[in-house]
């Protein structure tokens with residue numbers, strides 16, 4: 419499969435990549451203190467394989483990093499993919515990290531943050547997630563308007579989460595935006 423994006427989706431590939439990078443940076447700030455000393459990393463080759471096989475994720479990461487049959491994309495310093503990771507890699511946060519959060523709202527915020535990347539591509543390809551597109555023909559059916567609407571919501575949610583995780587405040591408007599990503603704990 420050619421990792422060069424189809425011209426029809428080149429713009430959304432770039433938007434997705436840029437958004438994933440921003441989410442990844444914030445998630446890293448939260449997770450690195452735990453992950454850097456982790457003796458039982460949660461990465462699995464079977465999950466990495468999705469990034470290797472999905473035409474959309476290939477277009478995002480550009481197939482620059484080699485896939486290792488034993489370790490997938492896991493290197494000595496963690497994941498070698500800065501973008502184009504399967505959405506579950508962003509969404510999964512282990513119990514050690516979750517239980518170290520100071521409140522239910524912090525746990526909720528991390529859950530929302532982890533789901534932002536997946537949210538952007540939800541049902542955007544003929545009713546399936548973007549990363550589930552199997553062929554270039556599938557990718558030509560991407561609903562670009564739906565992708566755009568979801569990206570706009572996720573782009574609104576990201577600074578809200580960043581502010582909350584840095585300063586600890588969520589007003590009603592912030593909660594109503596986040597509720598579009600994940601059901602909030604008070605509802």
Ligand code: SF4
Pocket residue numbers: 449452453454456457458459460461510511512513514515
């Ligand atoms: S998320 Fe948890 S289990 Fe996974 S590498 Fe980090 S500390 Fe380890």
Ligand code: SF4
Pocket residue numbers: 460461462463465466469490491492493496497498499503504507
């Ligand atoms: S974070 Fe990277 S190394 Fe870990 S499972 Fe996902 S793609 Fe593989």
